Amino acid sequence: xxxxxxxxxxxxxxxxxxxxxxxxxxxxxxxxxxxxxxxxxxxxxxxxxxxxxxxxxxxxxxxxxxxxxxxxxxxxxxxxxxxxxxxxxxxxxxxxxxxxxxxxxxxxxxxxxxxxxxxxxxxxxxxxxxxxxxxxxxxxxxxxxxxxxxxxxxxxxxxxxxxxxxxxxxxxxxxxxxxxxxxxxxxxxxxxxxxxxxxxxxxxxxxxxxxxxxxxxxxxxxxxxxxxxxxxxxxxxxxxxxxxxxxxxxxxxxxxxxxxxxxxxxxxxxxxxxxxxxxxxxxxxxxxxxxxxxxxxxxxxxxxxxxxxxxxxxxxxxxxxxxxxxxxxxxxxxxxxxxxxxxxxxxxxxxxxxxxxxxxxxxxxxxxxxxxxxxxxxxxxxxxxxxxxxxxxxxxxxxxxxxxxxxxxxxxxxxxxxxxxxxxxxxxxxxxxxxxxxxxxxxxxxxxxxxxxxxxxxxxxxxxxxxxxxxxxxxxxxxxxxxxxxxxxxxxxxxxxxxxxxxxx
Numbered sequence: 001x002x003x004x005x006x007x008x009x010x011x012x013x014x015x016x017x018x019x020x021x022x023x024x025x026x027x028x029x030x031x032x033x034x035x036x037x038x039x040x041x042x043x044x045x046x047x048x049x050x051x052x053x054x055x056x057x058x059x060x061x062x063x064x065x066x067x068x069x070x071x072x073x074x075x076x077x078x079x080x081x082x083x084x085x086x087x088x089x090x091x092x093x094x095x096x097x098x099x100x101x102x103x104x105x106x107x108x109x110x111x112x113x114x115x116x117x118x119x120x121x122x123x124x125x126x127x128x129x130x131x132x133x134x135x136x137x138x139x140x141x142x143x144x145x146x147x148x149x150x151x152x153x154x155x156x157x158x159x160x161x162x163x164x165x166x167x168x169x170x171x172x173x174x175x176x177x178x179x180x181x182x183x184x185x186x187x188x189x190x191x192x193x194x195x196x197x198x199x200x201x202x203x204x205x206x207x208x209x210x211x212x213x214x215x216x217x218x219x220x221x222x223x224x225x226x227x228x229x230x231x232x233x234x235x236x237x238x239x240x241x242x243x244x245x246x247x248x249x250x251x252x253x254x255x256x257x258x259x260x261x262x263x264x265x266x267x268x269x270x271x272x273x274x275x276x277x278x279x280x281x282x283x284x285x286x287x288x289x290x291x292x293x294x295x296x297x298x299x300x301x302x303x304x305x306x307x308x309x310x311x312x313x314x315x316x317x318x319x320x321x322x323x324x325x326x327x328x329x330x331x332x333x334x335x336x337x338x339x340x341x342x343x344x345x346x347x348x349x350x351x352x353x354x355x356x357x358x359x360x361x362x363x364x365x366x367x368x369x370x371x372x373x374x375x376x377x378x379x380x381x382x383x384x385x386x387x388x389x390x391x392x393x394x395x396x397x398x399x400x401x402x403x404x405x406x407x408x409x410x411x412x413x414x415x416x417x418x419x420x421x422x423x424x425x426x427x428x429x430x431x432x433x434x435x436x437x438x439x440x441x442x443x444x445x446x447x448x449x450x451x452x453x454x455x456x457x458x459x460x461x462x463x464x465x466x467x468x469x470x471x472x473x474x475x476x477x478x479x480x481x482x483x484x485x486x487x488x489x490x491x492x493x494x495x496x497x498x499x500x501x502x503x504x505x
Contacts, residue, residue, distance in 0.1 A: 005083035005090050012055055012092050013105040020109070025051035028108035030099035030131075032059045034071045036081045039114075046145040047112040048087040056082050057094045057102040065483060065495050070502060098127045100134045107138040115146045127494075167437040171503055174468055180504040184497055186469055190245045190459045196329040197242060198252040198322075198350065200306070200337040201265060201277075202234030204447070204486050205289040209299070221299065223291065231487040232268035233288070237448055238335045240490035241455035241477065243270035250274045250329070252321065254314065254341045256284030256305060270490070278317045283308040286339050296445050296485065303366055306339040319349040326353035331462035333358045335451055338367035344375055351377045358458035360450065363388050373407065381461040382407060382416040383454045383474075389418050404428035415467060417474065419453055421446075425478075427471045436471045439503065440479035445486055452481035452491050476500055 007015070016026045027047050033040060033056075048054040058079050064071045071078065075093045083091045094102045103111060113128065132142050163171065178186075209223035232240075239251040251269065255261045255277050261284075266275055286306030291299045308314060326332060332354035336342050338361060351357060359379040361371055372392040373382055382404075390396055393403045404416040405428055415429035424437040457474030465473075476499050477491045 002080055002083045005088065006079055007090050007092050009057070009092050009094060009102060009105045012057075012090055012102075013107075015090060016053075016055065016106045016108065019053050020107070024053055025109045026106065027051035027054045027110045027112055028057070028103065028106050029054065029112050030057045030059075030094070030102055032064055032071060033078050033082060034064070034073055036078075041085065041087075043112075043114050043145050044082075044085060045087045047110075047143075048089075050110055050112065050143060053089045054087060055090045055092070055106055055108070056088050057092050057099060057106075058082065059097075060093050060095045062095065063097050065480065065499065099131050100127075103131060103134045103140075104138070108135065108140050110141055110143050111135040112143045112145060115144055164437065167439070170435075170437055174472060175504050178469060180501060183469065183472070183500060183504060186460070186463070186465055187245065187473065187493075187496070187500075190463055191247045193246045193330045193459060193462060194248045194328065195242050195246045195459070196250050196252060196326065196332045196354075197235055197239040197335070198332060198342075199235030199238065199335040200339045200341045201232075201236050201253040201255055201285055202306075202337065202339065203264075203285055203287045204231040204233035205229070205287060206231070206486060207289060207291045209291055209293060211293055211299075223293070223299065229486075229488075232265060233448065233487045234286070234337055234339075235335050236265060236268060237487040237490065238333060238451050238455050239273045240268075240270050240487075241452050242333065242459065243273050244490055244493045244496075245456065245459055247272060248274075250276055252276045252318070254278050254280050254308070254318075256280050258284050261285050276321065278314060278321075280308045280340075281310040281313055283340060301365065306341075306366070308340045311343055311345075315343050315345045318346050322346070322349050322353050326350065327355055329355065331356045331358060331458065333454065333458045334360070335454060336361045336371075337364065338362060338371035339364075347376045351379065354380075356380045356462045358383065358454070358461065360384060360454045361388060361392070362450070363391060374410065376411060378412045380414050381458055382411065382413050383419070383450075383457060384416070385419045385421075385450060389416075400426055401428055401433045404433070415461060415470070417453070417457055417471060419450055419474075419478070425453070425471050425475055427467045429467050431467070434467050434471060436468075436475050438479070439475050439499075440482050443482045444484065446482055447486045448484070449478040449481045452477040456491070456496075472503075476503070 019026050027050055029047050058075055060075045079091045079093055082088050135142055207228045208226040212222040212224055215222050235253050239249055243249045251273055257279050284305030287304040289302045357379045358381045359376055360383045361373045374392050389403050395403055400418050404418055408416050418426040422438050427434050453474035456477035457470050460470040460473045480491050480495055
């Protein structure tokens, strides 16, 4: 019986069309239904009473980005649980972020949501308004049930081991100081900031291959080419992360003179990002070509371009622009990848003229051993990973708290964040230090996670927020980013709000 109720969206479309032609009223409900409870059951029973046939669609696992450990139950298990209810006629899994695609397939006479969606302005995703529009486009209407409600998120957080003990303890402590509504309000207020992002433009290429094994002669690994994809990385990616949260963003970068570079970058930037670029006199825009296997493990990496030797003209052009415009921005965020754009003179200039300066100096294969945060005379907020911090301090043994404190003093900063991968993040300021545990249980690709952390943490620090809000915001951004292949997407403020809701509800 249960199996007969489980259908594809295409099958639901046919069934719904046939039912509608026969004069039967099709009702549609949609959700995650990660923990089926009494509130869901009453909601679905009420929905079924409003028509002749109830179809329920479930968000697939790949699109449930509500927080670590979610969904607890797979989409097939969630669909089977719904199909076991007598009031449900058919169930399908929807491979989409919202219900709009399912609505367009089913075209229900009535789309039913719970009472917590009556006020669309309280929907952090903004999806309910779009779903209502989609229903009405096909001649349907929307109904809100008023049954007993429970929070699946709160029930899962309280009664399932969704979070490790240290994460649970941190979140409970954070919620006492800063409840969810206050945290999300603080994030929304970032929209008032005018932001300059300055740094290397990078074109990241992934060449997807499948491993064949060792060659017949020698120890060379042989692979078979599958496909390739190009991403706008480096400072471009940071500008796009920031653009989701700040209203005005300017990207200051250098590009090669190769055909199509400027057009490509402009096509990849968010609508509220203004591009200010200068040309490298001799170098091309840096391309990082990575060969990755079916598990997204990097096998080999090739650098093309990015090294500029004729610096005088480039330095003068950037420094003149910085001197004239840096003070126009509330915050300058510098993701310094050490790939040839930002010279010591440019670092000095931006340190002198930025109203509030956020800096990351990244260690990578092209600069390992000689690229450190100490090339900047000053900064207000430092954001490094542990190897970058230890390199800057030339210290392998001291505690991270000691190293961060020394760097804060040396550069006159207000605080320093140290990202530590699966160990979470540390922030140190004059008041002390705070450790925030890692917030992601699902890692697709770590490339770009540090840039996402820098973007949100830097904005929050510039806004004057306390260390715990700064670090939690950066950690949520990083947790979302590790679920994205390279820089295919930027951190979405809607998903950020959903993730925060799962953590703090």
